[in-house]
Amino acid sequence: MFQTYEEALHWIHSRLRLGIKPGLSRMEWMMEKLDHPEQKIKSVHIGGTNGKGSTVTYLRSILEQAGYETGTFTSPYIEQFNERISRNGIPITDEEIVKLANAIYPLSIELEATELGGPSEFEIITAMAMYYFAEMHPVDVVIFEVGLGGRFDSTNVIHPLLAIITNIGLDHTQFLGNTYEEIAFEKAGIIKREKSLITAVKQPGAREVIMKRAMEMNAPVYLLNKDFTIKDHQSIESGEIFTWQHGNQELKNAAITMFGRHQTENAALAIMAAMLLQKEHGFRIEETTILEGLKAAFWPGRFEIVTKNPLLILDGAHNEEGITALTNELSKRYADKTIKIIFSALADKKLDKMIQKLDETAHEISFVSFDYPRASKAETLYSLSGSPHKKMAKDWKRAITTEYASLKENDILVVTGSLYFISQVKAFLRDMM
Template sequence: MNTYSESISWIHSQLKHGINLGLARMEWLLEKMGNPEKELKAIHVAGTNGKGSTVTFLRSILNEAGYEVGTFTSPYIETFNERISINGNPIADNDLIELVRVVKPLAEELEKGELGPPTEFEIITVMAMYYFANIRTVDFTILEVGLGGRFDSTNTIQPLMTIITNIGMDHIHILGDTIGKIAYEKAGIIKRKVPLFTGAKQDEALSVILEEAEKKQAETFQLGMDFSVENYKSAPGGEMFTLSTKETRYENLKVSLLGRHQTENAALAVASLLYMKEKGLLQLHEKEIRTGLRNAYWPGRMEILQENPTVILDGAHNTEGLEALLSTLQERYREKKIKLIFAALEDKDLSHMLPLFKNINAEIYLTEFDFPRAAPAAKLKEIGKMDDASAEGDWRSLMRKLLNELAPEDVLAVTGSLYFISEAKPFIINLLNG
């Protein structure tokens, strides 16, 4: 591998192996690489919604406190390299080439054995672990679970802290068709005597998570019980809230990520870091918490690309995510004319997602994009029984048309699959700048 494009092509070529949950291939690769995962001071984050935002809050606060932080997240919005980042900055192309040179021969050796070939996600995961342990060592590594938890490739680490965000119905064909079954898969990241912070709300999810934590003797801290969000209010350019724990109270914290749910993700991040401070694992001051929350930025999540008229991107790719988006739009832009563009993958819970659009006073435009599992616009309209919605096959023409028609007081929200958002973002920015 001599070039960046060759390296990326090889990584993506592993997509042909699909999703193949299990830890045996990861353990084999990591052992061959000298077990880099054992060198990491890691925080492990699982959940249905809010993982990426929680990772971002954690990273931003730790950066303010002077720590070098590696993050592993998925999928990417702007560039593939952002999946492996240092202090919020994607790794350099040359580093990615070097990682492929290390991993590729091992992947080829593994493929010839009885365990079979590694998946694309497994390859990227071992690349991240090796990078943070051997190429660019960091103070802390934050790993976001890719799918589920129990058999996810990130579940080969022994973390300092485990975080499980809110649980919802997603990937039901793989993780199970009830909140309890999905929570069981997420709870698979809980490790013996490793503290757990959770923002799960449903009784069914909590009972599963708490039972698993008890089995593992993991000290557990729950949102709404051990720490809580109080005095929530929308503010210009973000949200305000008070964080209350049993030992501390921080009033008028501000996050720049939009939506009430982001205050809960922020609370999870702060409460877990305060625990680590209490245990002597890090130094942290109130000013660093406040600045870190305010500066946290996560592309494609209620991201405002322009104001007057307002153009928003949000990867609301499941029922809970879409509910949060629509709630935020109603709360912040009640008096404005809202237009919504939505595209999704066919394997999502569309029968529950699409009817949610009937709860908002907005013009709905359903579209499609070039991706193997993307749902046709006409099928979205049929499933949602949305007679008033427009079904448009060409999303680029639709974007041009709506952006040209927007009045200064209008709001255009582009949402759905994160794969769609990653395609749409550069196109929209180009139109806005043109």
């Protein structure tokens, strides 16, 4: 058994060697052994390709403002491992991590000896979250973010009050399929019988797959741009402002501090979820509370302005959809600036189109690698770039320090790519600044 936080964390991370193990059999086995904690939790389930973390944050902030103690389970972490299991946005303590690891470790050993095989890192952390919110510190509601896909994701043992699917993109195709429709089928696996679904999926084929599954499950569907809409959107210096509409109901001057049109969509999903929690499940959430919650919401590493003079932006744009949102926002807000980009990514991503979009936006672009098993080599990223002003660096810390020190008045430095990379950058900048 573990005596220290470091020992517990080392064991958890050692399970990374097992890779990704889709399927629910190991989770169901552990839930049975733990007396089904997943059945004791009121929850909301959020899946999709991009925007999951932001949508979790908006909804959590709204629920907090309404006076509900709200748990979250998210991945990956940005600043510290503990934030993956949080209460009201505050990561659980090191001591609680040790207790949770000691609760799950014996089950892991026992499971390893069965034909199912040992649990993956993500399965262990998911089980820890279930046990924590059911037994160690029950809360009013928990928001679970899907790790990968939906149908066979470890979180899909829960029985949520409602589900949200943010959008569909061509990410994790080696696990989820190569078309929007195939990926939508996996994401639609979180739809539960007679429980409302809220979604912002745009592709007609993907939407059709999701609607079909919802019909099979007799689940009411609330579709962005059909059942509820965003009007009067304006980008302002501090973020975005818009009006949310559902039938005759309007929520005017909804303001968020996260940047981009895509963030208004994530916020709109959270508003719809709050409305349904009130209507269908008896939550008491006033419209003024929703507005206050949206304005207070902050999620690190999402177009995060670290310093204003000189301007340094961090953004965890880790797939083509994320890169598109980032480059659109840079072009809209900073068309008169010289944009310098430092980029790193995981090797299993579709990198060519991502880098092409960055090339079109950046005046200068630097490619780096970082310490992570799946990280791409800087040389590989560099070779995919067609920019006449491209560089690569072996040491990403030195690259950031050098570029930041050389920024002139009209320059912007944008550090972007994998969220695992951004996590390491955040820690480095915290010490550097």
